Amino acid sequence: MxxxxxxxxxxxxxxxxxxxxxxxxxxxxxxxxxxxxxxxxxxxxxxxxxxxxxxxxxxxxxxxxxxxxxxxxxxxxxxxxxxxxxxxxxxxxxxxxxxxxxxxxxxxxxxxxxxxxxxxxxxxxxxxxxxxxxxxxxxxxxxxxxxxxxxxxxxxxxxxxxxxxxxxxxxxxxxxxxxxxxxxxxxxxxxxxxxxxxxxxxxxxxxxxxxxxxxxxxxxxxxxxxxxxxxxxxxPLGDPGAVAADKLAxxxxxxxxxxxxxxxxxxxxxxxxxxxxxxxxxxxxxxxxxxxxxxxxxxxxxxxxxxxxxxxxxxxxxxxxxxxxxxxxxxxxxxxxxxxxxxxxxxxxxxxxxxxxxxxxxxxxxxxxxxxxxxxxxxxxxxxxxxxxxxxxxxxxDADGFITIIGRKKNLIITAHGRNVSPEPAEASYRSVAGVADIVLLGEGQETLSAYVLTATGVDQGALRHALVRHGERWLSGIERASTFVFEADAPALRARLFTVTGRPRRQEVERHVRECQLRESHVRECHVRERHAHEYQAGSLPAAASALHQR
Structure with missing residues (x-):
């Protein structure tokens, strides 16, 4: 030979x-x-x-x-x-x-x-x-x-x-x-x-x-x-900074x-x-x-x-x-x-x-x-x-010998209700929504799934959230749909940290990153509340502001 x-x-x-x-x-x-x-x-x-x-x-x-x-x-x-x-x-x-x-x-x-x-x-x-x-x-x-x-x-x-x-x-x-x-x-x-x-x-x-x-x-x-x-x-596609749509020309x-x-x-x-x-x-x-x-x-x-x-x-x-x-x-x-x-x-x-x-x-x-x-x-x-x-x-x-890949065994998500979800097929479906650069589903031990979404440049996140919800309702089963979404603009540094060079998500790293994002958002919200209460105090709403600060 x-x-x-x-x-x-x-x-x-x-x-x-x-x-x-x-x-x-x-x-x-x-x-x-x-x-x-x-x-x-x-x-x-x-x-x-x-x-x-x-x-x-x-x-x-x-x-x-x-x-x-x-x-x-x-x-x-x-x-x-x-x-x-x-x-x-x-x-x-x-x-x-x-x-x-x-x-x-x-x-x-x-x-x-x-x-x-x-x-x-x-x-x-x-x-x-x-x-x-x-x-x-x-x-x-x-x-x-x-x-x-x-x-x-x-x-x-x-x-x-x-x-x-x-x-x-x-x-x-x-x-x-x-x-x-x-x-x-x-x-x-x-x-x-x-x-x-x-x-x-x-x-x-x-x-x-x-x-x-x-x-x-x-x-x-x-x-x-x-x-x-x-x-x-x-x-080439897969390297940080490469965008698929740019390859059409x-x-x-x-x-x-x-x-x-x-x-x-x-x-x-x-x-x-x-x-x-x-x-x-x-x-x-x-x-x-x-x-x-x-x-x-x-x-x-x-x-x-x-x-x-x-x-x-x-x-x-x-x-x-x-x-x-x-x-x-x-x-x-x-x-x-x-x-x-x-x-x-x-x-x-x-x-x-x-x-x-x-x-x-x-x-x-x-x-x-x-x-x-x-x-x-x-x-x-x-x-x-x-x-x-x-x-x-x-x-x-199937009976004719065609193979369907469901997902990675180690990536299987088991929800708080004991339901098994392979995230890959649902992620592939969500990626078809315009504006989604990439998406990772999370939810181990939780009642519902959440999604970390990398967005394309200039995307309105509110409109994209609405489109993802509608897509899930139309194309995915109840246990495959994400109920909450965390959005970030796609960037080479995020790609390098959260995805392998072949484009597969580092799921544990994504989970840690999402927790960090949520903690930052929680801290920002708390700062905004305190700033509002301080403003109310200065404006003379002392009882309401003092009561709110005391409760916090």
């Missing part, structure tokens, strides 16, 4: 003059364009430069923006037989130090170098002895080499990556990904997509996420397609044949379509995607409200929702063009088997399962003696 990296090498040789990567600039024209011949030459040079510094099998960190340099480093590390540890730039110094601890060297681009120096300043003891090398300088300094330099480590199964995944502590878990596992995953994905689907793929989320490496790099390159990168300096400009969207951008896309009610499907696609036909749109990472996907489907825009986890090399199940059941995450891929435990927990067994964790965390998935990975996700599987 040919490894996926070898199929990419074949495309490099056979399509040397075709465009492999386009890095857009800030205008209507492309920025830097890299053809397959140049990509092969630069990956070769980087692989040789690394071979002089690191033995095959050594662990190498990758700290870079979504850039051409990131792509070259990723391919060169795969081809050279190294273990790659990609680290999100949004990580704190503590998180980065934990993930990079086993690395013999770290590769950076310009943005990555700046971030690495900031981490070094915050935690000098953790990074002081860690060599940091510039990807560009390594490529420029290496002599021209042949493709033979890339053959090391591409034939046998091995751990090729350590991918971060969020845990319950500040230290991210490292998921050890197998090369053969990625082969099995990609073979199954190609059963449901064509090479033409991946002729032009738009990158929107960090490359440090494994699903984006699979769908934004390995599938387009194996198809001889073009990977379109946003302009330099534009933050990029979608039109990039004209993608395939894209993988997080829930926030599916919502933004549906809202944009609703603002264009008079257009037929072809005209709508031109307005949304810069092309007359619908691209292959996959959605994942968190639940998308079924009503949102249905709104787009009614306009002829199909969104194929899936489900995965890093421990399975990303995708577990996926709706396809042939079999798409809105509200589900599709059927398991061909190489995957799924079953439910007595409490509804989903278990997965497949040829793409990981090789264990580097480090430990209470949230780590358990693999039993029969090879079943217990995901921690509550799910349902």
């Amino acid at each position: 040919m490894h996926f990296i070898d199929s990419i090498r074949t495309a490099m040789r056979e399509r040397a003059g075709d465009v492999a990567i386009v890095q857009l600039d800030g205008t209507v024209s492309p920025g830097r364009v890299v053809d397959y011949g140049t990509l092969e030459q630069e990956c070769n040079a980087l692989a040789v430069a690394l071979a002089a510094r690191c033995a095959p099998g050594s662990t190498v960190g990758l700290v870079a923006a979504n850039s051409i340099a990131w792509i070259e480093a990723d391919l060169a590390l795969l081809m050279g037989g190294h273990v790659e540890v990609p680290v999100p730039l949004a990580f704190s110094a503590e998180q980065a130090a934990h993930l990079l601890a086993s690395c013999s060297v770290v590769l950076t681009d310009d943005a990555g170098q700046r971030r690495f120096e900031a981490w070094r300043a915050d935690a000098p003891h953790a990074f002081q002895a860690m060599p940091c090398l510039s990807i560009g300088q390594l490529v420029d300094g290496a002599a021209a080499v042949t493709a033979r330099a890339l053959t090391a480590g591409t034939q046998a199964d091995r751990v090729c990556k350590v991918i971060h995944t969020s845990g319950t502590t500040s230290a991210p878990k490292g998921v050890r990904i197998r090369a053969n596992g990625l082969d099995a995953l990609l073979a199954s994905l190609w059963r449901h997509a064509t090479r033409d689907d991946y002729r032009r793929y738009l990158n929107l989320v960090p490359f440090s996420l494994l699903i984006e490496q699979v769908t934004a790099l390995y599938m387009p390159f194996a198809a001889g397609g073009t990977v379109v990168l946003p302009p330099v300096g534009e933050a 990029l979608l039109r400009r990039a004209r993608p044949s395939a894209v993988t969207l997080p829930p926030s951008l599916v919502e933004a896309l549906a809202n944009a379509a609703d603002r264009l009610p008079e257009l037929d499907t072809a005209a709508l696609c031109e307005a949304l995607f810069g092309r007359s036909t619908v691209p292959l749109i996959a959605a994942g990472g968190a639940p998308v409200a079924a009503a949102t996907i249905e709104r787009l489907a009614q306009r002829g825009v199909t969104v194929l929702q899936g489900y995965g986890l890093s421990e399975n090399s990303s995708v577990v199940a996926w709706n396809t063009r042939a079999e798409n059941r809105i509200g589900s995450v599709g059927k398991p891929l061909a190489h995957v088997s799924c079953k439910l435990g007595p409490d509804g927990e989903l278990a997965v067994r497949s040829a793409s399962l990981f090789a264990g964790y580097s480090g430990s965390d209470p949230s780590a998935c358990h693999t039993d003696a029969e090879g079943w990975l217990w995901t921690g996700d509550l799910a349902g599987i």
Whole structure:
């Protein structure tokens, strides 16, 4: 069997003059364009430069923006037989130090170098002895080499990556990904997509996420397609400050044949379509995607409200929702063009088997399962003696094999009335309300649920509260609805504190933050009361004011 990296090498040789990567600039024209011949030459040079510094099998960190340099480093590390540890730039110094601890060297681009120096300043003891090398300088300094330099480590199964995944502590878990596992995953994905689907793929989320490496790099390159990168300096979705609605113009400009969207951008896309009610499907696609036909749109990472996907489907825009986890090399199940059941995450891929435990927990067994964790965390998935990975996700599987994800087992809210509520589906529903940037439901041990709401810029909170109440009454059951709301304007600092880099809420941290907000509001109200009473005293209403102050 040919490894996926070898199929990419074949495309490099056979399509040397075709465009492999386009890095857009800030205008209507492309920025830097890299053809397959140049990509092969630069990956070769980087692989040789690394071979002089690191033995095959050594662990190498990758700290870079979504850039051409990131792509070259990723391919060169795969081809050279190294273990790659990609680290999100949004990580704190503590998180980065934990993930990079086993690395013999770290590769950076310009943005990555700046971030690495900031981490070094915050935690000098953790990074002081860690060599940091510039990807560009390594490529420029290496002599021209042949493709033979890339053959090391591409034939046998091995751990090729350590991918971060969020845990319950500040230290991210490292998921050890197998090369053969990625082969099995990609073979199954190609059963449901064509090479033409991946002729032009738009990158929107960090490359440090494994699903984006699979769908934004390995599938387009194996198809001889073009990977379109946003302009330099534009933050990918999931980074602090990135706003989903701002990516709509990029979608039109990039004209993608395939894209993988997080829930926030599916919502933004549906809202944009609703603002264009008079257009037929072809005209709508031109307005949304810069092309007359619908691209292959996959959605994942968190639940998308079924009503949102249905709104787009009614306009002829199909969104194929899936489900995965890093421990399975990303995708577990996926709706396809042939079999798409809105509200589900599709059927398991061909190489995957799924079953439910007595409490509804989903278990997965497949040829793409990981090789264990580097480090430990209470949230780590358990693999039993029969090879079943217990995901921690509550799910349902219908008679036709379609899987519905209910929520995280550990996130289950038990109310004071003994009712069990999985917050994720209701949160996905509430996110479809215009003005909601994000929402987290709370209510453990309480009679009713409350909601912490991050609002979009300029939103009237009173009007939004009314809209959320009406939405809950129409679309959610009584136990799923929030009865009280705490609003704050969306901001990068709040995102960094309260959400992981993959956009999942840190629920315990959100609960603490909400309590702090409520205490501050209570203190402000008390100060206002005292100020009013003092004013009444000065105005001569002594008995009433004195009585009120005495009662307090």
